[in-house]
Amino acid sequence: MTANPSTAIIGAGPGGLTLARILHMRGLDATVFDRDSHALCRPQGGSLDMHEQTGRRALRLAGLDSAFNELARYGDQGSKAYAPDGTLLYAEANLDGDRPEIDRTQLRQLLLHSLPDSALRWGERVERVEPQTDDRHAVISNGKLAGTFDLVVGADGAWSNVRPTLSDAVPVYENVTVVELGIDRIDERFPELASIVGNGKFFAKGSGRAMGAQRSSNSHIRVYAFLRAEQPLSVDTADSRPFIERLLKEFSDFSPELLRFFEVANLLAARPLHALPVGHRWANHPGLTLIGDAAHLMSPFGGEGANGAMADAADLGVAITSGRDWRQAIEAFETIMFDRAEKAARIAAQGLQGIVAEKQNGRSESYQSLRKKAMNGSLIGTQRITLPDFFARRVAECTRDTALQQQLAAVVRFDISGEAGGSWIVDFRKGSAGVRRGDDVVDHVVSMGDEDFLALIDGRFSPQSAFLSGKLKFQGPLSFATKLSGFLERLKV
Secondary structure (H helix, E strand, C coil): CCCCCEEEEECCCCHHHHHHHHHHHHHCEEEEECCCCCCCCCCCCEEEEECHHHHHHHHHHHHCCCHHHCCCHHCCCCCEEECCCHHHHHHECCCCCCCCEEEHHHHHHHHHHHCCCCEEEEECCEEEEEEECCCCEEEEEEHHHHHEEEEEEEECCCCCCCHCCCCCCCCEEEEEEEEEEEECHHHHHCHHHHHHHHEEEEEECCCEEEEEEEEEECCEEEEEEEEEEECCCCCCHHHHHHHHHHHHHCCCCHHHHHHHHHHHHHHHHHHHHHHHHHCCCCCCCEEEEEEEHHHHCCCCCCCCCHHHHHHHHHHHHHCCCCCCHHHHHHHHHHHHHHHHHHHHHHHHHHHHHHHHCCCCCCCCCCHHHHHHHCCCCCCEEEEECHHHHHHHHHHHHCCCCCHHHHHCCCCEEEEECCCCCCEEEEECCCCCEEEECCCCCCCCCCCEEEEHHHHCCCCCCCCHHHHHHHCEEEEECHHHHHHHHHHHHHHHH
């Protein structure tokens, strides 16, 4: 067994390139195969936010954090929510957020420029991987042998051609198609629409459909329409008007200001959403593994697409170069990845169903009105209760649940800002479980505005979406935050 395995990485997306960079930095050369004829032959999509403990950590391990910061847009972390009639429900500038944005094309170029040209093999349509008698694997590309390697990593996305060697699982259509559109120079051409988006993104949710828009660099906006459809939708970008008319009809009950985004945008693509089964995993196969969408494809509402792939790459790169038996290290890595991906996939599945729910909850109150109700001891859900009472009753009741005590076994401080807020110490430890007011120094801290906390427990968004949008901030190990999300779901009334 070689100490430094010859390595093929199939796919030059964020995960594959991050893995190649980390291995290169640690003295292990890898060859990246990609079907594209060159790096810029097709659009890479809009903007994405880099999460501190996944994408950002991977970039630090890759030695690219400083280069990333030169491109990152820290000022585009804002978020807004609108009702279909155009009423602003929520707005946050989030100028001090820790999830800066970067264009997908910029991220890919950043990673590509960190690798020697010899590491990339463009125009390689990898068709399959064939196990060899010496435990190595042959990569078959463009109908012929492209090379034989000790280790092959499938980072080739949703329709991976590496996956069938490990698993019979195939992605399933989730009855939702995302239509993607673009608007160039929005600040100059359509300042009224630019103000609706603000510095970041907005979202508007109707019955069975939703729309949103997000800033990219250079005053470009990506517009998204989420539609329920029993069969995947397709579009003809050369003759886009018929499909634009369909969008205007589908969203006819949305305000004219929101519909204007569809009227002026260029139709780019329709992307049917597919997912692998939640909890997808395979028996360890020495010399072969998967990362990113090839391993755990899920809807974008988990917020872990590129970030999850880069987290996989970081963990796998560190494992391979740890100095231990690299085959055993990969098996240990897969166990970690499986658990992380399963949790994210469950959240993504729930988020998707919520975003295109056929029926709304019928509550059209603004977050401002929710705040006033909390201050006045009015309704939270269907209960007349203040936030102090909510912590003293509902939260305290949850801390006495023995299953939660075993799962969490920690002390968490909830810092709820705003006129209706305060600080509460929530103790999940057996023997001392309970809730009290206080600002003790603890290992785990949840911070939210009072309007956001009320919206969370009122069922207007999930803990995961609150975390991903910056409405919920958490201090402490990310693994504990994942456990805590289940508790927050139980608080909904």
